[in-house]
Amino acid sequence: YIPEGYSEEKVYPIIVVLDAHYLFESVVANTRYYSYWNEMPESIVVGINQYEKESRDRDCMYDDDNGLPKDKGNQFFEFIGMELIPFVEKNYNTANFKMIVGHDLTANFANYYLFKEVPLFDAYINLSPYFAPKMEERIAKRLGEFETKKFYYLATAEEDTKKDAQRIRTLNTSLSALKNENIFYYYDDFTEADHNSLAVQAIPRAMSQIFSMYRPISVKE
Numbered sequence: 035y036i037p038e039g040y041s042e043e044k045v046y047p048i049i050v051v052l053d054a055h056y057l058f059e060s061v062v063a064n065t066r067y068y069s070y071w072n073e074m075p076e077s078i079v080v081g082i083n084q085y086e087k088e089s090r091d092r093d094c095m096y097d098d099d100n101g102l103p104k105d106k107g108n109q110f111f112e113f114i115g116m117e118l119i120p121f122v123e124k125n126y127n128t129a130n131f132k133m134i135v136g137h138d139l140t141a142n143f144a145n146y147y148l149f150k151e152v153p154l155f156d157a158y159i160n161l162s163p164y165f166a167p168k169m170e171e172r173i174a175k176r177l178g179e180f181e182t183k184k185f186y187y188l189a190t191a192e193e194d195t196k197k198d199a200q201r202i203r204t205l206n207t208s209l210s211a212l213k214n215e216n217i218f219y220y221y222d223d224f225t226e227a228d229h230n231s232l233a234v235q236a237i238p239r240a241m242s243q244i245f246s247m248y249r250p251i252s253v254k255e
Contacts, residue, residue, distance in 0.1 A: 035062045036126070037069070037076035045129040047077045048122055048154070050114065053090070057233060058229070059078035063137055064238045078126055078160075080118065083139070094139040101166035102148055111146060115154050116215075118191025133185075137233055138164040138198070145169060148184075150177050153234035157185035159240045161233045163195050166199050174208040180216045187240035188222045193228035210235035220244070 037046065037057075051061045058081035068074040084090040095107035103111050122128060134155045136144040141163035147154045149172065163169075177186060186209070190202040206221045220243040224232050 035065070035079040035081075035106075036097055037066075037078070038078065040126075042127060044076070044179065045127045047075055047129045047131040047133065048119065049077050049079045049135065050118070051079060051081045052134070052136040054108070054143065055085050055173055055226045056082045057081075057135060058083075059135060060237050061241075064241050067238075068241060068245065071158070074241065075129065078122060080130065082114075082118075083180055088111070090139060094143040096142075096166045098167065101168045101172075104144070107143070110143075115147070115150075119154065131156050133159065134165070135159040135161070135240075137161040142169060145173055148173065153184070156183065157187075157244050159187045159237070159244075161236050162190055162198060162229050163188075163202065163204075170201055170205040170208065171198055173205060174212070175211065177217050177219075178212055178214050180190055180214060183218070184217050185218045185220075185244045187222075187236075187244060189222045189224070189232055189236040189240070191224040191227035191229065191232040194232065195229050218244070 049059050049061060049065065058079070062079050065077050065079055069076040084093060092106040093110040095103055095105050097104045132155045134144045134147065141160040142165050144158055144160065150159070177184065188202060188206060190199045209219050212219065220240065222236055222239055224235055227235055
């Protein structure tokens with residue numbers, strides 16, 4: 035999605051949407067709405083469709099022992115960082131601000147970019163993530179280390195899958211205790227939603243909160 039008023043005189047944040055076959059329209063709609071009211075900048079939204087369960091599982095593949103990407107998961111990780119983002123940056127005027135959105139398996143996958151020496155993304159929207167082994171501890175440790183601004187949103191729901199909701203709430207406890215002024219952390223636990231329906235409630239909440247902190251950033255930044 036390219037903003038209707040796209041101009042060579044402006045720059046645009048990039049929002050990458052995993053599971054775009056069902057999340058893309060919601061992200062685009064909220065991007066258009068908030069930018070219309072000047073609540074966020076107009077943005078370029080890049081969706082990655084993952085229709086087939088087998089394809090999605092391969093894209094997000096990780097080692098069951100260490101919880102890190104392997105095989106096709108490594109290739110997908112490199113595709114986004116080495117091919118997709120450079121392609122968008124080459125063809126459009128992009129701002130120095132990137133966001134990634136994912137749901138369950140893809141939300142877990144998005145977190146791997148946190149562990150690069152220079153993370154690819156500045157903002158992470160985690161919709162009911164299915165965490166790989168050791169991921170909660172790794173995320174909390176990594177977010178405590180950053181010396182540059184990062185925006186992190188996490189969501190679960192009352193009717194979410196119980197095992198995963200428990201892990202999400204445990205991570206929330208850890209992240210709520212962080213003392214890093216560079217981390218802007220937001221969390222929602224929806225009372226009337228399940229694993230799937232929470233996504234359409236969480237996306238506008240996440241974008242509103244993240245860009246409420248983005249607005250004070252200077253034009254130069």
